[in-house]
Amino acid sequence: MSFINYSSREINCKIVYYGPGLCGKTTNLQVIYRKTRPEAKGKMITLATETERTLFFDFLPLALGDIKGFKTRFHLYTVPGQIFYDASRKLILKGVDGIVFVADSQVERMDANLESFENMKINLDEQGYSLSQIPYVIQYNKRDLPNIVPVAELKKVINGDGAPDFEAVAANGFGVFETLKAIVKLVLIELKKGS
Amino acid sequence: MYEEENREIKAVVERLLRDANAKCVYLVDKDGQLISASGETKNIDATSLASLTAGNIAATGGLAKLIGEKEFSILFHEGERDNLHISVVGQRVILVVIFDKRSSLGLVRLRVKRASEELSKSIQKLLDRMAAGAENENLLKEITDDDIERLFH
Ligand SMILES: Nc1nc2c(ncn2[C@@H]2O[C@H](COP(=O)(O)OP(=O)(O)OP(=O)(O)O)[C@@H](O)[C@H]2O)c(=O)[nH]1
Ligand SMILES: [Mg+2]
Numbered sequence: 532m533s534f535i536n537y538s539s540r541e542i543n544c545k546i547v548y549y550g551p552g553l554c555g556k557t558t559n560l561q562v563i564y565r566k567t568r569p570e571a572k573g574k575m576i577t578l579a580t581e582t583e584r585t586l587f588f589d590f591l592p593l594a595l596g597d598i599k600g601f602k603t604r605f606h607l608y609t610v611p612g613q614i615f616y617d618a619s620r621k622l623i624l625k626g627v628d629g630i631v632f633v634a635d636s637q638v639e640r641m642d643a644n645l646e647s648f649e650n651m652k653i654n655l656d657e658q659g660y661s662l663s664q665i666p667y668v669i670q671y672n673k674r675d676l677p678n679i680v681p682v683a684e685l686k687k688v689i690n691g692d693g694a695p696d697f698e699a700v701a702a703n704g705f706g707v708f709e710t711l712k713a714i715v716k717l718v719l720i721e722l723k724k725g726s
Numbered sequence: 727m728y729e730e731e732n733r734e735i736k737a738v739v740e741r742l743l744r745d746a747n748a749k750c751v752y753l754v755d756k757d758g759q760l761i762s763a764s765g766e767t768k769n770i771d772a773t774s775l776a777s778l779t780a781g782n783i784a785a786t787g788g789l790a791k792l793i794g795e796k797e798f799s800i801l802f803h804e805g806e807r808d809n810l811h812i813s814v815v816g817q818r819v820i821l822v823v824i825f826d827k828r829s830s831l832g833l834v835r836l837r838v839k840r841a842s843e844e845l846s847k848s849i850q851k852l853l854d855r856m857a858a859g860a861e862n863e864n865l866l867k868e869i870t871d872d873d874i875e876r877l878f879h
Contacts, residue, residue, distance in 0.1 A: 576774055708878075
């Protein structure tokens with residue numbers, strides 16, 4: 532839930548990166564962290580296993596700048612994608628303002644993408660949200676790999692609702708900021724009309 | 727705008743800091759947003775603290791449900807030098823007290839209990855006002871596409 536603090540003149544929003552295991556959620560945050568100037572970012576927190584799989588969440592606070600004299604702060608979180616961490620995913624979705632769904636473009640990950648997308652809808656419903664009311668964008672990641680599903684096909688399967696979507700190679704940064712910018716924009720527009 | 731409620735909250739927190747002999751006191755929203763920080767806060771990354779505290783409360787809340795409890799409203803972590811007392815106030819806000827040898831768990835508990843009652847009233851007032859949200863609208867109606875575009879340059 533976005534949080535407007537009038538005494539410190541801040542707008543705070545929470546954005547969650549969701550998607551199947553190994554699709555590149557943590558990589559997105561790492562790229563954003565590396566390429567953001569020091570004064571605009573806080574510490575990145577990573578709660579991961581020994582093998583660098585997200586265990587609870589990654590967290591990256593960004594201060595993008597002012598709007599009408601209000602500082603805008605975006606708190607980026609990733610969920611753990613592995614199926615058995617579902618309890619943690621539910622917790623991280625609490626208070627979400629916008630979602631980036633990261634899909635893995637590889638043919639063999641299509642089932643995992645679908646399963647994760649369905650899981651996200653269920654978890655949102657449980658929190659009393661609905662995907663139709665929450666701003667979200669979709670990222671088709673790993674476009675550099677050989678065995679990938681054509682974008683048209685991906686769109687058909689996981690973007691029936693026509694959310695803004697982007698191709699990406701998070702590992703080298705391609706498409707990462709485009710995706711972030713799109714979700715920030717949607718969240719602010721929602722704030723503007725919502726409250 | 728909300729000045730009155732914010733002043734009330736600040737006053738309670740400052741008093742808790744003194745009465746409990748604490749090093750610092752933080753108020754954090756359950757979603758992980760920092761509301762206020764008082765005391766010797768210079769060497770602690772407040773944003774990280776807020777996010778991890780909220781994660782901690784969320785995780786123990788999940789555990790509580792698993793075993794049929796509503797929530798664990800108090801968490802205590804003991805360190806070699808500093809200790810962490812975390813409690814949920816008014817079901818919505820988290821109060822974090824960091825203290826060392828100059829204080830004790832008993833004292834912190836006692837003072838937190840009193841402060842919680844006062845805080846939960848002020849916080850409820852603040853939340854009601856914010857829910858009314860009239861002021862949000864004024865500000866946000868004026869955001870333009872250009873404003874959003876500029877954030878990224
Ligand atoms: N080839 C390729 N590899 C990528 C790309 N993006 C991420 N990876 C790699 O995929 C692996 C998993 O990336 P992570 O970002 O850790 O995946 P995750 O979604 O956070 O995974 P979980 O934490 O388990 O949910 C890493 O080895 C990344 O380097 C990409 O665009 N192309
Ligand atoms: Mg990860």
